[in-house]
Amino acid sequence: MGTRECNHICDESSPGIGEAGSTGEWRTNMPVIDETKCTASKLNKPTCFLCWLYCPEAVMTKGIPPSINLLYCKGCGICAQVCPVQAITMAPEKKNL
Amino acid sequence: MAIQRKSNIHIMDGNQAAAIAARLSRVQVVAAYPITPQTPLTEQLSLFVESGELKAEYVAVESEHSALAVCTSASIVGARAFTATSAHGLAYMHEMLHWAAGARLPIVLACVNRAIGAPWNVLNDQQDSIAQRDTGWIQIYCRNNQEILDTVIQAFRIAEQVYVPVMVCYDGYILSHTEMPVDIPDQADVDKYLPPYKPHTTLDPANPKNYNLVTLADPRVGVEGKLCHGYMELRYLLQEALQNSRETILDAGQEFNKIFGRDYARMFWEDRNEDAEITIVAMGSLAMEAIVAADMLREEGIKVGVLGLRVFRPFPKADVVRVLRKSKLIVVFDKNISYGSEGATCSEIKSALYGTYINASIRNFIVGLGGRDVKARELADATRKAIASLKETVINPDYPEWICQI
Amino acid sequence: MPQKTSLNNRPLEIRWHGRGGQGAITAAKIVAEAAYLKGYKGVTAAPSFGAERRGAPVSASTRISDQPVLVMSQVENPDIVMVLDHTLLTYPEVIAGLNNNGWLIVNSPLSPRELGIKGNFNIATADATRICLELGIIVAGQVIVNTAILGALAKATRVVDLPTLEKVLRDRFSKSTVEMNLAAVHKTHDATRIFKSG
Secondary structure (H helix, E strand, C coil), rough: CCHHHCCCCCCEEEECCCCCCCHHHHHEEEEEECCCHHHHHHHHHCCCCHHHHHHCCCCCCCCCCEECCCCCCCCCHHHHHHHCCEEEEEEEEECCC | CCCCCCCEEEEEEHHHHHHHHHHCCCCCCCEEEECCCCCCHHHHHHHHHHHCCCCCEECCCCHCCCCCCHHHHHHHHCEEEEEECCHHHHHHHHHHHHHHHHCCCEEEEEEEEECCCCCEEECCCCHHHHCCHHHCCEECCCHHHHHHHHHHHHHHHHHHCCCEEEEEEEEEECCCCCCEECCCCCCHHHHHHHHCCCCCCCCCCCCEEECCCCCCCCEECCCCCCCCCCCHHHHHHHHHHHHHHHHHHHHHHHHHHHHHHHCCCCCEEEEEEEEEEEEEEECCCCHHHHEEEEEEECCCCCCCCEECCCCECCCCCHHHHHCCCCCCCCCCEEEECCCCCCCCCHHHHHHHHCCCCCCCCCEEEEECCCCCCCCCCHHHHCCCCHHHHHHHCCCCCCCEEEEECC | CCCCCCCCEEEEEEEEEEECCCCHEEEHHHHHHHHHCCCCCCEEEEECCCCCCCCCCEEEEEEEEECCCCCCCCCCCEEEEEEECHHHHHCCCHHCCCCCCCCCEEEECCCCCCCCCCCCCCCEEHHHHHHHHHHHCCCCCEECCHHHHHHHHHHCCCCCCHHHHHHHHHHHCHHHHHHHHHHHHHHHHHHCEEEECH
């Protein structure tokens, strides 16, 4: 079956979660947040959130503490890199092989 | 049936005709950067906007690339967009030309044909638009100022039906700066002819969409679960749209005739081809000069006809074959050159004839580059020379002859 | 001669010679409009193409025919040559190609004979500069003779006539300037001296 029924004449799509598939499957290292170090958690205020800002997959939420949608987190480690207080560490993924 | 309508003829140059056509088409966004010989067209449009005669947003931009980027953005949100340029300006738009066509946006661009440097030259030839041949735009060439006005209006109708941008090309100076009588249609008639633009895209914050993102080689399933086109399928659709646009172009010409009494239901112009053994092919204003050359040759008893190319993309191969079926000699004059090969229109004619029973000789002459004047008598001389060359053994020379003084 | 407007699709051709800023192109356009008003269906008015600068010799053309004009190339054999500034006669291209029995119409204080130009064409002269100077048709220090010389064209040929010229000028010019331009046309018309060849 071809793409004719798609009916678009230029590239068109709806924005949505998981356009590139379940990217969580790509993860070899998983971000883990240490609430005792995380600025937002420590101050109990909606602040910092650099992890949310920098996450290329937008899987961080601006919560206290921030939460991570692991279905789509690809484990890139950018959040751990940008965290100013080293509250995020990348832990080896325990996969069922 | 003769159509009774009041004419409203004014003497004007080609740039004015194009500006009035854009106004009558009720364009909503104009973005253009001035360049000789297109400049008076942009000046006229900004005057129309300033005076309130044209209710449009005139976006002053810093380059032609930006001009077409603005038109692309305007068109995708549903505004009727118009731009105009020449030569280096068109070259600078090159990337955005692909973008407008690939996004299937019905923008109309007036290309006031001018030579490209080096060396600098502001005068006419058709190298600029021919060099943009493969960007996916429909290209229509005009022979006089009435055709400029009429073609810009038709271009919006065509573009908005097939969702392919249209480039309306006319010779710099020869038409852009020469005044002649032009009949200006009534706004009410143009409104009847040209319904409002219905975009195929919608930008609605409540229903967000992505357009023209990175599209991978293969089709894939989108978030709605449907198989979406890959890059190649979208490019196929663009080719298909141009291939199928002939009917729309002819219909736009026919409907134009019904309302305005001027017949454009044709892919090219013809003069005395019924009994012609020799056909002169030319594009743009040169196709008028060619009629005068044919007059001269007919006086000598040579049966000459003229094929004045109008729609260059899509190229009307089958129609051309029908017209040329009796020709023994086809003399093609090009105001452009594909270096290392031949004139672009000559290649098209040869390609159209391949595999048909027509075995005419073809002679190609490169003329009028950089504003070199081309006189009817020179077209006639070249045709006589082509006739004389038929005695030679080479049926179709590999390379064109140039009418210049080297 | 002026009755001939279209022979084998050949329109009547006027070539204008002036200097950048003298208004040769405007004059070419006015004549095209006047001819159209007179009923000629085919008219064109074109500048010589390229870079025009104030003071530099420039040319323009008007073509007039009873059928739509198909010829777009530069005028080679004009039927009428209009010269806005007689100092331009030193350039050989000014009278180049002028048809037999055509007209050379020059803004000059000299009479046609005094110009000392020989050829198989008719000559008309008028001192449009003096007339315009007296009427005060001066723009940026320069006497503008492009409308005045139309009077000489109307006197020498039947391509245009005074009533049609008046109509076009009233349409093109503002109220404050149209009267003096019309006066210039009429005075130049009356002052035109004619020398017929043959």
